[in-house]
Amino acid sequence: MARILITSALPYINGVKHLGNLVGSQLPADVYARYMRARGHEVMFICATDEHGTPAELAAARAGKPVAEYCAEMHAVQKRLADGFGLSFDHFGRSSSARNHALTQHMARRLGEAGLIEVRTERQVYSVADGRFLPDRYIEGTCPNCGFERARGDQCEMCTKQLDPTDLINPRSAISGSTDLEVRETRHLYLRQSLLRDRLEAWIDSKTDWPVLTTSIARKWLRDGDGLQDRGITRDLEWGVPAQFPGAPWSGMEGKVFYVWFDAPIEYIAATAEWADAHGHPDAAWQRWWREDLGAGDVRYVQFMGKDNVPFHTLSFPATLMGANHDGTEPWKLVDYIKSFNWLTYEGGKFSTSQGRGVFMDQALEILPSDCWRWWLLANAPESGDADFTWTSFQSALNRDLADVLGNFVSRVTKFCSARFGEAVPAGGAWTEAEHGLARALDQRLAAYGALMEAMEIRKSAAELRAIWALGNEYLQAAAPWSAFKTDRDRAACIIRVALNLVRLNAVLSAPFIPATAQRILSALGCPDAGWPGAAAEALAALPPGSAFRVPENLFEKLSDARRAELEARFAGG
RNA sequence: GGGCCCGUAGCUCAACGGUCAGAGCAGACCGCUCAUAACGGUUUGGUUGCAGGUUCGAAUCCUGCCGGGCCUACCA
Incomplete structure (x- = not known):
């Protein structure tokens, strides 16, 4: 039994996430977590809301609420949606938690003691009307290069020229539109990650099995220009982890908080501590996941x-953990494998909150059960390149894969048995070559499925799973129990017994992808407790003759053309 | 500007130096009738973006070009 720590990128707090956000991290992480648990491994699956930063403060202001209250509410919303999608986090924490405040400050102090933090004075644009410093992209003005009037302070979207906010002509606050801006001096803490450049590069180089997407981005940042740049890790904001605290090896940081990207990854650790707290466990319970000297070695x-x-997960966060262990007394667990995803687009374009374009998590759950979404999203996860959500593709996956191939198989087997033998696994008959052939085919596909899941090949795993579902229909067609029943009742009983067991096996194997449906099937079969199969021949005999079941309601309703067209129109945005 | 990724059957993708380039969907034909008119089988369909090069052999490696996307460090 292995011990596997899984973290999913933290969803940002300022609103409901869309399907692309879901499939980009949380959903595939959930599949992996469920699979590993099913294989009997000890899993710790952690996620949390990422609650700090300028957008959170602005969203709260727009909602007319104190930021703490706003975040608490939005956390509850995101928690509810995560539950709705069956995301099986061991803990869904909050980056604003007391645990994260303490741990972020602890890490910062350790980095300071290691000489990896320095105070720098810089000049930033301050908006008097808004009462806050403005990040570059929150300043708008006319582009000095092309004359575009709504250029942002970091870059002009029209001519793509990189800009400095002070380059803009007629600059104004993107928040309030105020032109009452001034450049003020402010002091910030910088993480001197440039000092760790060589260690980070050696570490990245050692990860030969990582996806190209992951390592190429990391190398780009390590080598681009003058190499890895130091990074400001504080901001002039109200809401966040205070950068000045008792024991801090610096002064003058009053009124400033740590940068959201500094404290967010630390929340992976803090959320595990939150988990321990929630379950009344001592610190040792979370430390054995995160500290190599306290049990996380394996x-x-x-x-x-x-x-x-x-970039943040391959460079800044590892730099933080390496730096915090500068004297060898705090060996924090570094990531072993990073699975990164491209984007999901919507009908050929971008998801857009402002235009109401694309499907968001709350809307999705109102339309159809979570497993329908899980299945399409996972079977089409943007692994090798960007993927595109279309209603046509979604309809096909739902109607063909789920309703026809899987759902109808469960239906035809349970109904046939119910009508001919009653609602219990029938006895009689012995295996023939047809059953042995089925078992051999299953063994092969099971091995392939397992290997793909271990490798986190999400799409390919889904395709293999679908092929396993199809084996049931192929077997039934070849064995034809409806014919056998007329001449050889025992033969038909044997076929249906095997088929019912295959229904059960399909539920077990499908659980990582469509957990709710898997549970419905298993409960209909009266065996909610189902372990991962070994040899197919044994798995096909797990339900003994006489074991009672009931015919489940149809597992999936199909999506009609009319309904599809209606949904297409509703979410087109614009 | 620089960097990275992608471009394979009508559609979505697989194959990552080696038997006729595969699968699902869509299309055609045949079969079955237990089942959500569901299922099974057969089959049509590709000078692998373009042009060169390396190699006994290239979708796969190299060069250039065309097209699409992403990143480029104060959004997260």
């Missing part, structure tokens, strides 16, 4: 994220 740590998160 942990395999896997992170799931969208490609935009890669």
